[in-house]
Amino acid sequence: xxxxxxxxxxxxxxxxxxxVIVVAIGTLAVAxxxxxxxxxxxxxxxxxxxxMLGVLTICFGVGILVVDTRKRSEGVARPALRPLLxxxxxxxxxxxxxxxxxxxxxCFLAALISTFADKNNQPRRALVLAAVLATLAVLTFKYAxxxxxxxxxx
Amino acid sequence: xxxxxxxxxTLPALLLGAGIALLPAGAALAQSVPDTITVxxxxxxxxxxxxxxxxxxxxxxxxSGRNVIVKNVPGAGAVLGAVExxxxxxxxxxxxxxxxxxxxxxxxxxSTPPYSLREDFVPVTRLxxxxxxxxxxxxxxxxxxxxxxxxxxxKDGGLSYASPGVNSASHLVGIALAHExxxxxxxxxxxxxxxxxxxxxxxxxDIYFSSYTAIAPQVAQGQLKVLAVLxxxxxxxxxxxxxxxxAGFAGINAGIEFALLAPAGTPSEAVEVLRKxxxxxxxxxxxxxxxxASGDAVATGTPEELxxxxxxxxxxxxxxxxxx
Amino acid sequence: xxxxxxxxxxxxLLFSFEALLYCFIGVALGTFVGVLPGIGAxxxxxxxxxxxxxxxxxxxxxxxxxxYYGTQYGGSTASILLxxxxxxxxxxxxxxxxxxxKQGRGGVALLITAISSFIGSIIGTxxxxxxxxxxxxxxxxxxxxxxxxxVVLGLLAVVLFSEGSVFRSxxxxxxxALLGTxxxxxxxxxxxxxxxxxxxxxxxxxxxxxxGIFGLAEVIANVGQVEERGPAxxxxxxxxxxxxxxxxxxxxxxxxxTAIGSFFGVLPGAGGVMASFMSYALEKRVxxxxxxxxxxxxxGIAGPEAANNANAQTAFIPTLTLGLPGDAVxxxxxxxMMIQGVxxxxxxxxxxxxxxxxxxxxxxxxxxMLLVLNIPLVGLWVRLxxxxxxxxxxxxVVLICCGIYSVGTSVADVVTVAVMGVLGYGxxxxxxxAAPLLLGFVLGPLMEEHFRRxxxxxxxxxxxxxxxxxxxxxxxxxxxMVLSVVVRQFRSRRxxxxxxxxxxxxx
Numbered sequence: 007x008x009x010x011x012x013x014x015x016x017x018x019x020x021x022x023x024x025x026v027i028v029v030a031i032g033t034l035a036v037a038x039x040x041x042x043x044x045x046x047x048x049x050x051x052x053x054x055x056x057x058m059l060g061v062l063t064i065c066f067g068v069g070i071l072v073v074d075t076r077k078r079s080e081g082v083a084r085p086a087l088r089p090l091l092x093x094x095x096x097x098x099x100x101x102x103x104x105x106x107x108x109x110x111x112x113c114f115l116a117a118l119i120s121t122f123a124d125k126n127n128q129p130r131r132a133l134v135l136a137a138v139l140a141t142l143a144v145l146t147f148k149y150a151x152x153x154x155x156x157x158x159x160x
Numbered sequence: 161x162x163x164x165x166x167x168x169x170t171l172p173a174l175l176l177g178a179g180i181a182l183l184p185a186g187a188a189l190a191q192s193v194p195d196t197i198t199v200x201x202x203x204x205x206x207x208x209x210x211x212x213x214x215x216x217x218x219x220x221x222x223x224s225g226r227n228v229i230v231k232n233v234p235g236a237g238a239v240l241g242a243v244e245x246x247x248x249x250x251x252x253x254x255x256x257x258x259x260x261x262x263x264x265x266x267x268x269x270x271s272t273p274p275y276s277l278r279e280d281f282v283p284v285t286r287l288x289x290x291x292x293x294x295x296x297x298x299x300x301x302x303x304x305x306x307x308x309x310x311x312x313x314x315k316d317g318g319l320s321y322a323s324p325g326v327n328s329a330s331h332l333v334g335i336a337l338a339h340e341x342x343x344x345x346x347x348x349x350x351x352x353x354x355x356x357x358x359x360x361x362x363x364x365x366d367i368y369f370s371s372y373t374a375i376a377p378q379v380a381q382g383q384l385k386v387l388a389v390l391x392x393x394x395x396x397x398x399x400x401x402x403x404x405x406x407a408g409f410a411g412i413n414a415g416i417e418f419a420l421l422a423p424a425g426t427p428s429e430a431v432e433v434l435r436k437x438x439x440x441x442x443x444x445x446x447x448x449x450x451x452x453a454s455g456d457a458v459a460t461g462t463p464e465e466l467x468x469x470x471x472x473x474x475x476x477x478x479x480x481x482x483x484x
Numbered sequence: 485x486x487x488x489x490x491x492x493x494x495x496x497l498l499f500s501f502e503a504l505l506y507c508f509i510g511v512a513l514g515t516f517v518g519v520l521p522g523i524g525a526x527x528x529x530x531x532x533x534x535x536x537x538x539x540x541x542x543x544x545x546x547x548x549x550x551x552y553y554g555t556q557y558g559g560s561t562a563s564i565l566l567x568x569x570x571x572x573x574x575x576x577x578x579x580x581x582x583x584x585x586k587q588g589r590g591g592v593a594l595l596i597t598a599i600s601s602f603i604g605s606i607i608g609t610x611x612x613x614x615x616x617x618x619x620x621x622x623x624x625x626x627x628x629x630x631x632x633x634x635v636v637l638g639l640l641a642v643v644l645f646s647e648g649s650v651f652r653s654x655x656x657x658x659x660x661a662l663l664g665t666x667x668x669x670x671x672x673x674x675x676x677x678x679x680x681x682x683x684x685x686x687x688x689x690x691x692x693x694x695x696g697i698f699g700l701a702e703v704i705a706n707v708g709q710v711e712e713r714g715p716a717x718x719x720x721x722x723x724x725x726x727x728x729x730x731x732x733x734x735x736x737x738x739x740x741x742t743a744i745g746s747f748f749g750v751l752p753g754a755g756g757v758m759a760s761f762m763s764y765a766l767e768k769r770v771x772x773x774x775x776x777x778x779x780x781x782x783x784g785i786a787g788p789e790a791a792n793n794a795n796a797q798t799a800f801i802p803t804l805t806l807g808l809p810g811d812a813v814x815x816x817x818x819x820x821m822m823i824q825g826v827x828x829x830x831x832x833x834x835x836x837x838x839x840x841x842x843x844x845x846x847x848x849x850x851x852x853m854l855l856v857l858n859i860p861l862v863g864l865w866v867r868l869x870x871x872x873x874x875x876x877x878x879x880x881v882v883l884i885c886c887g888i889y890s891v892g893t894s895v896a897d898v899v900t901v902a903v904m905g906v907l908g909y910g911x912x913x914x915x916x917x918a919a920p921l922l923l924g925f926v927l928g929p930l931m932e933e934h935f936r937r938x939x940x941x942x943x944x945x946x947x948x949x950x951x952x953x954x955x956x957x958x959x960x961x962x963x964x965m966v967l968s969v970v971v972r973q974f975r976s977r978r979x980x981x982x983x984x985x986x987x988x989x990x991x
Contacts, residue, residue, distance in 0.1 A: 204530070204812065204815075204816070205533050205816065205819075206530070206533055206815065206816040206818075206819030206820065207815075208819075210819075211819060211822070211823060214534075232530070234892075235685065235686050235894075236682050236685035236686060237668070239682065239685070240682065240685075243682070269673060274682070316943060317944075320940065320941055320943075325670075326668075326669075326670065326671060326672060326673040327673050346940055346943065347671075348671075348937060348941060349670050349671045350937075351670060351753075351933075352815070354752060354808040354809055354810075354815070355752065355753060355808075358623070358624060358752065358808055359627060359628075359941070361624055361806075362624050362627060364627045364628075364941050376827075377827055377828075377829025377830055377831065378807070378829065378830065380829075380830075380831060381829070381830035381831055383830065
């Protein structure tokens with residue numbers, strides 16, 4: 007669950023940060039949901055439940071800020087930014103490309119890009135791995151399972 | 161090096177030759193409908209709409225030799241499927257199976273979809289329709305529409321009626337009936353037919369305007385009873401059920417009508433060819449039989465008739481929505 | 485009641501080479517699809533539906549059913565090995581299965597889940613065979629008021645079994661519930677939180693959320709430490725076998741899980757997710773080693789796995805005897821039956837006894853096939869883990885992408901996984917658990933739907949929520965649970981004032 011053994015960022019308490027974010031999410035939810043029809047408790051409109059949830063979220067966020075911060079937790083672990091950005095990009099690139107270029111290129115790109123999350127990445131190895139994975143993926147999903155996706159579309 | 165430069169020189173010649181060769185073929189293609197047609201069904205596979213269409217599609221494939229593929233694009237209340245067809249090439253190769261009422265309602269009631277049914281589509285033909293019936297719990301004291309409405313007048317809060325989704329035909333007809341009869345009717349939306357039927361059988365909800373097929377097993381087992389058919393004429397399958405007209409509500413008709421639409425810009429020759437083939441398939445004996453067995457009636461026609469039908473639907477549903 | 489002649493005709497119907505072959509194909513495919521993240525029974529059945537038109541009714545039914553319950557075997561594999569739920573119902577298995585894997589007990593976990601799944605399925609099948617009609621009546625007696633009390637019980641269970649601070653769990657639940665409200669509102673058709681995006685019209689996909697906050701977040705977290713991870717441990721055959729204590733604990737958990745799963749399976753629309761985590765909550769509650777939960781407690785995987793398999797089998801009860809499918813996958817199976825000219829419904833047992841019994845026997849045989857199939861596979865999966873992570877994780881990324889894309893060939897789902905992955909990773913950094921968010925996502929909308937509907941049906945009378953004995957019993961259980969926790973807290977605080985304080989984890 008937590009990043010055991012990773013370096014902590016001193017001074018940044020997960021309780022403060024977490025609490026603030028939760029309150030922010032709750033406030034955002036209330037702001038957007040209150041534009042929907044609210045209705046009454048007996049005859050709820052679409053906005054009622056989300057607003058209620060938003061308010062509850064704010065309360066829980068306050069709870070985190072008030073109660074949890076009393077415990078001296080260790081600081082937030084340093085986020086692994088490189089894997090976060092690289093892997094997320096890999097998946098988003100897959101999404102961007104799969105309909106326009108096809109399943110095989112999308113898998114290839116996703117695999118290739120994700121290898122960059124590894125600091126010790128070797129380009130040649132990465133290319134081979136990506137090609138192999140793309141082939142396996144296409145064989146499994148397109149041919150074995152019959153998913154209606156185009157292998158190459160252009 | 162050398163091979164590449166010679167290739168570059170011959171390339172234009174090749175292209176020219178290919179173009180000349182393809183020209184008559186291209187012209188011919190423009191005249192007729194492609195050999196492979198995709199019909200987009202905006203519902204999940206296995207829904208009744210899907211099954212009936214596949215039957216018709218098989219019939220078209222067998223009689224005309226054309227390859228008809230059924231593609232399911234569910235989501236966004238049948239809007240995603242429509243969007244897919246709007247974006248397709250208007251060469252007669254892509255069609256949309258539409259429940260007319262659903263597509264009209266989504267344009268009028270919900271936030272507007274990114275297309276207009278009347279402008280971005282060309283009607284091809286109607287295919288079949290299934291009238292709705294008024295179903296109640298078998299234990300309900302009412303045995304006719306009149307008795308049911310009387311009950312509603314006595315009850316605090318009127319009657320409750322189920323629908324498989326907001327803005328469905330079942331929902332809209334309830335609004336219309338409430339307006340006509342003056343009995344307050346509370347709409348209770350469910351996610352699909354199955355949970356609605358459970359609550360109806362348990363007697364928690366008073367009415368469900370359903371297609372007959374959906375509740376036939378329960379009616380046969382005596383768990384539900386049908387009080388009226390929402391169609392001008394009695395249905396063969398359930399000939400002892402009176403119509404709403406007979407019950408005094410001539411205007412309250414509702415059904416689920418299926419039609420084929422093509423993207424705007426599809427040439428009228430292609431539309432005519434498609435109309436002929438699909439109408440013929442729908443009217444084939446075995447298709448009619450299968451559909452009739454579940455209470456659906458084949459109802460084909462010309463594109464003009466479909467266009468008029470769509471216009472009428474727009475008017476009808478606007479009126480219902482306005483009366484809320 | 486049960487006619488020997490019917491049983492015999494069922495057996496003879498089933499024991500044809502074709503039916504048995506397709507049963508095997510179905511369960512094998514189901515396991516395969518269950519292991520793959522994202523893609524699940526729904527996709528597999530939808531893709532195979534056209535093939536079933538050509539087959540005999542019994543053959544197509546047996547195959548489709550096999551896929552359905554087969555996925556419940558495979559789903560836990562990825563949960564245990566990669567902290568990535570193969571199907572949303574196995575998300576709970578991640579909680580203790582993955583820690584077990586990290587302790588080197590992955591093989592044990594896989595074996596126990598296979599056996600628990602088998603137990604759950606067989607007992608669930610017996611329930612289907614013998615008690616289908618009375619159990620179906622339970623399905624009908626559950627209206628929205630009763631479902632609401634069940635959901636409240638579920639929410640309480642989530643709060644109670646969650647690790648870490650209560651406020652964090654509660655916040656995660658409510659944020660998950662907010663996420664669940666995205667899409668069109670059932671009663672009014674109004675769009676909520678969609679910001680005009682057509683792809684959000686039907687809401688955020690459950691599978692994408694599960695995959696993102698568990699699986700993807702895990703990958704991101706692990707890659708960051710790929711240098712710190714030592715060479716993969718060699719996993720010996722011996723370590724795959726459960727040790728003495730494991731068997732009785734798992735067995736009891738599996739039996740309890742079966743009871744819970746069978747119950748939830750009968751209720752159309754309750755879902756396997758709820759069954760599996762209710763079982764988890766129960767196990768944590770009754771266990772003497774509750775501190776172990778979240779760190780590799782074997783009951784934490786045995787119970788839920790039995791539950792989701794029992795759920796899958798008893799889900800056939802409302803489908804076959806009432807003709808009312810409990811979820812979208814069952815609805816597909818119903819359509820497949822109707823194409824074959826078989827109409828499930830109240831008269832099904834009378835008009836098609838042979839088909840019914842053939843199906844029931846196919847469940848027994850299919851589950852046996854699955855057990856035989858899955859146990860040797862444990863060795864294979866464990867060996868796969870010996871692949872160095874730097875080669876493995878791009879494969880996982882591709883698997884996640886393809887898996888989620890296959891479900892609806894929807895790009896939006898893929899983007900959702902990415903977003904959920906970032907969210908899940910952020911949650912880990914800030915010490916929020918992922919499970920409560922997922923469960924809030926499932927339970928929140930259910931709560932709203934049933935609350936509103938119950939009020940609509942009763943014309944606004946709140947008394948409807950306590951008007952049936954079922955609701956009263958369930959709500960009574962809720963009250964008792966809350967009281968017992970409060971009392972326990974009170975006692976431990978008093979003890980803290982007197983002596984050394986117990987672990988400060990719960991509040």
